[in-house]
Amino acid sequence: MLGRLNHVAIAVPDLAAASVVYRDTLGAKVAMPQALPEHGVTVVFIDLGNTKVELLEPLGENSPIAAFLEKNPSGGMHHVCYEVDDILAARDRLKASGARVLGDGNPKIGAHGKPVLFLHPKDFAGTLVELEQA
Amino acid sequence: MLGRLNHVAIAVPDLAAASVVYRDTLGAKVAMPQALPEHGVTVVFIDLGNTKVELLEPLGENSPIAAFLEKNPSGGMHHVCYEVDDILAARDRLKASGARVLGDGNPKIGAHGKPVLFLHPKDFAGTLVELEQA
Numbered sequence: 001m002l003g004r005l006n007h008v009a010i011a012v013p014d015l016a017a018a019s020v021v022y023r024d025t026l027g028a029k030v031a032m033p034q035a036l037p038e039h040g041v042t043v044v045f046i047d048l049g050n051t052k053v054e055l056l057e058p059l060g061e062n063s064p065i066a067a068f069l070e071k072n073p074s075g076g077m078h079h080v081c082y083e084v085d086d087i088l089a090a091r092d093r094l095k096a097s098g099a100r101v102l103g104d105g106n107p108k109i110g111a112h113g114k115p116v117l118f119l120h121p122k123d124f125a126g127t128l129v130e131l132e133q134a
Numbered sequence: 135m136l137g138r139l140n141h142v143a144i145a146v147p148d149l150a151a152a153s154v155v156y157r158d159t160l161g162a163k164v165a166m167p168q169a170l171p172e173h174g175v176t177v178v179f180i181d182l183g184n185t186k187v188e189l190l191e192p193l194g195e196n197s198p199i200a201a202f203l204e205k206n207p208s209g210g211m212h213h214v215c216y217e218v219d220d221i222l223a224a225r226d227r228l229k230a231s232g233a234r235v236l237g238d239g240n241p242k243i244g245a246h247g248k249p250v251l252f253l254h255p256k257d258f259a260g261t262l263v264e265l266e267q268a
Contacts, residue, residue, distance in 0.1 A: 008214055024231070053139070124155060
């Protein structure tokens, strides 16, 4: 069922500063920021050739990453995103196995314009898992 | 400078249980455990096609992931590993930019038999970064 790693997301308190670290200190290919108000974040994608890092900064009130950054003020790894061929089939299989799907269980449209779902960290070795339709 | 994402490492309190979640619940390709006593961990690699997840369980006294698991008893994302073509040139460039290299600054041999270094999380958006010679 599980496909490629689409991205690793890192929540950061200062997107511009983190972008400079990845571009200048690490010498990576860093894209321009994209504001995603419907997700409460501004994102910057870093192209690593085989996959991506997604830097996330809170946007607006009630950002879903605000609490994470209160606990981790320097930033930190926030989630991993795996691709699946059929997100509804994956959701149903996961729910049947007892895993918890976050929210109302219906996919939303993610940063790449594709359906995504999030899974409860406690069911996946303490890691917030995003699934994205490949 | 920065090459591919070699792996995302997830520290777990119970490697067998986490392997079952990835193999059976998520349907991933999960390899056999490898004990790495010189690194204080037992590892399981999960092949995602484009990159890998590395599950880490403490091995022996003074495991370098023991403190992380005390803070995160369910487990959690521990580090990311990026490939570089020349690890000594990368280290020297990073040190010149003011970034902190952990340990004595000399590469050790990692889980893939290649030289690796770790960089201070505070210099990289709160994320522990491993560099591996490609």
